[in-house]
Amino acid sequence: MAKMKTQRDNKKNKKVTSDRRLIAQNKKARHDYLILDTYECGIVLTGTEVKSLRQGRASLVDGFGQVDDGEVWLHNVHIPEYAQGTWTNHSAKRKRKLLMHRYEIDRLIGKTQETGHTLVPLQLYFSQGRAKVELALAKGKKEYDKRQTLREKQDRREAERVISAVRRRQRS
Numbered sequence: 001m002a003k004m005k006t007q008r009d010n011k012k013n014k015k016v017t018s019d020r021r022l023i024a025q026n027k028k029a030r031h032d033y034l035i036l037d038t039y040e041c042g043i044v045l046t047g048t049e050v051k052s053l054r055q056g057r058a059s060l061v062d063g064f065g066q067v068d069d070g071e072v073w074l075h076n077v078h079i080p081e082y083a084q085g086t087w088t089n090h091s092a093k094r095k096r097k098l099l100m101h102r103y104e105i106d107r108l109i110g111k112t113q114e115t116g117h118t119l120v121p122l123q124l125y126f127s128q129g130r131a132k133v134e135l136a137l138a139k140g141k142k143e144y145d146k147r148q149t150l151r152e153k154q155d156r157r158e159a160e161r162v163i164s165a166v167r168r169r170q171r172s
Helices: 027-032 049-052 102-112 143-171
Strands: 001-009 014-025 032-042 065-068 071-073 096-099 119-129 128-142
Touching: 027 032, 027 049, 027 119, 027 128, 027 143, 032 102, 032 119, 049 119, 071 102, 071 128, 102 119, 102 128
Parallel strands: none
Antiparallel strands: 001 014, 014 119, 032 096, 032 128, 065 071, 065 119, 071 096, 119 128
16 A cells, blocks of 8 residues: 655645555564664666566565675565566575665764664665665664563553543443
8 A cells, every 4th residue: 555645845835745655564673673773775676676576576584784885785685586577587685786875874884883783674665666675773682672572562552452441431
């Protein structure tokens, strides 16, 4: 499902619509990592990769980002071969270049050299017809942090359930 978001462009004072069509999402990343910062990156793809993505076929499960020689690369993201492709088809798990601003890359170089920090893809989507990746600077959680997060989430759900039950009784 595409989300439509309308904003006002300050320079020309006209409405700008940006639609996002989600292709793949890495739900486990938010459980396994503490997300410190997120970046929206363009991704360099071949024609058959784009066609495969338009069919909604991709997996971010084992994916990670890496900075090499001032460029950011996305590794282990699985985009399956295009079914109607010929000998020009792509390999499914090749490394793909990400497009970012220089100041963002420079910031990432410093942050990823710190121990425990990594780059994790959170979402792969189309925005205004272009494939984008939401890349997160993340720090790995320990097992007890994961349990604590789950406990807090469960406590919040229980509190909301109790509040909604009380409100239902008050209406009756």
